[in-house]
Amino acid sequence: MVLENYVILQDRVPARLHFTDHRIERRTITDPDTGRPGLRNVLVLEVDRLDGRPVAARLSTMASKLADQFAAYLPDKSYRNYDFIITQTGEGFLRRWIITVIPLVP
Numbered sequence: 001m002v003l004e005n006y007v008i009l010q011d012r013v014p015a016r017l018h019f020t021d022h023r024i025e026r027r028t029i030t031d032p033d034t035g036r037p038g039l040r041n042v043l044v045l046e047v048d049r050l051d052g053r054p055v056a057a058r059l060s061t062m063a064s065k066l067a068d069q070f071a072a073y074l075p076d077k078s079y080r081n082y083d084f085i086i087t088q089t090g091e092g093f094l095r096r097w098i099i100t101v102i103p104l105v106p
Helices: 064-073
Strands: 015-030 037-050 053-061 082-089 096-103
Touching (some): 064 096
Antiparallel strands (some): 015 082, 037 053
């Protein structure tokens, strides 16, 4: 990907990310089942390192299964103290994420 504005997770390929900030956005999407627009909450995480390289990118998800794995780190933004290795597997509603949390050494 040329611009690398967004992190796109590849199936079965671990990605190591470091996050600096987050927000919940309300987005209008086209529902794939009905074809109609609908509002959805999206977790957007700002990424400053991807696989050890500096980047200015975002990881964005509407998947509750993935967003829930970050829930404990969001209120105090403690995700800044860790790297996260995310491995995605599966498709659609069968998609899963394995997350390994690695504390940063001061």
